[in-house]
Amino acid sequence: xxxxxxxxxxxxxxxxxxxxxxxxxxxxxxxxxxxxxxxxxxxxxxxxxxxxxxxxxxxxxxxxxxxxxxxxxxxxxxxxxxxxxxxxxxxxxxxxxxxxxxxxxxxxxxxxxxxxxxxxxxxxxxxxxxxxxxxxxxxxxxxxxxxxxxxxxxxxxxxxxxxxxxxxxxxxxxxxxxxxxxxxxxxxxxxxxxxxxxxxxxxxxxxxxxxxxxxxxxxxxxxxxxxxxxxxxxxxxxxxxxxxxxxxxxxxxxxxxxxxxxxxxxxxxxxxxxxxxxxxxxxxxxxxxxxxxxxxxxx
Numbered sequence: 653x654x655x656x657x658x659x660x661x662x663x664x665x666x667x668x669x670x671x672x673x674x675x676x677x678x679x680x681x682x683x684x685x686x687x688x689x690x691x692x693x694x695x696x697x698x699x700x701x702x703x704x705x706x707x708x709x710x711x712x713x714x715x716x717x718x719x720x721x722x723x724x725x726x727x728x729x730x731x732x733x734x735x736x737x738x739x740x741x742x743x744x745x746x747x748x749x750x751x752x753x754x755x756x757x758x759x760x761x762x763x764x765x766x767x768x769x770x771x772x773x774x775x776x777x778x779x780x781x782x783x784x785x786x787x788x789x790x791x792x793x794x795x796x797x798x799x800x801x802x803x804x805x806x807x808x809x810x811x812x813x814x815x816x817x818x819x820x821x822x823x824x825x826x827x828x829x830x831x832x833x834x835x836x837x838x839x840x841x842x843x844x845x846x847x848x849x850x851x852x853x854x855x856x857x858x859x860x861x862x863x864x865x866x867x868x869x870x871x872x873x874x875x876x877x878x879x880x881x882x883x884x885x886x887x888x889x890x891x892x893x894x895x896x897x898x899x900x901x902x903x904x905x906x907x908x909x910x911x912x913x914x915x916x917x918x919x920x921x922x923x924x925x926x927x928x929x930x931x932x933x934x935x936x937x938x939x940x941x942x943x944x945x946x947x948x949x950x951x
Contacts, residue, residue: 714732
């Protein structure tokens, strides 16, 4: 059941930020351009299961799931909350470790596997690792060793040596089709569609919905910092403490992350992630080698 929480004392206007946080809708007035998701989760909402480690997107202790609508479908991906601007989750579903709690406090199958295989020692990295494995399990319930290693490549653990975590990842019980994110997917999609709003023409966080809006906002606000993924700009805020009065976010432009293929070309949208592009490029590389086997091996 999706409820609603409106930040007290805030007047929702065109520049407001709306998203689902676990099972609650959050409505915020225009926030500072440098407001980060991790700070909001821990300091405002007291969801302290999401940890702050490196604060630069390297250790994975702050991993959360973020669900985004793409071509009418809901796609979840693990992301670092520490370098994710709060405005970037506008219109998204943010899932934290607290939401995995089952009836009566029962552990989620991913958490149970980590417990059974002694995958946690000091525990600081555990929430982030659980969320990364949760994202993997929903797509690959019986992952290969290679798939597990790729899923965990953004999560550091200095205690276990990873062996028990790798064993846990390949021994998660249950069927993802019965998981709450699957069971509630239709409701979540409807909630995200209902909260869709026009792109704000003013405010600290500009969020165009299409390329024409992005160009118009860029012309109207030439000093705004342009942000796509924030893997670099996030560090400007967290480490360099650079002032960030206004940001132009490109992550919500429709089709900006689309990847298309023709017989002789692959077009990768500027907003596509490495994770989206990698399987497409890998498959194309195999096809290219099969078409030119002698040329490939003679070189």
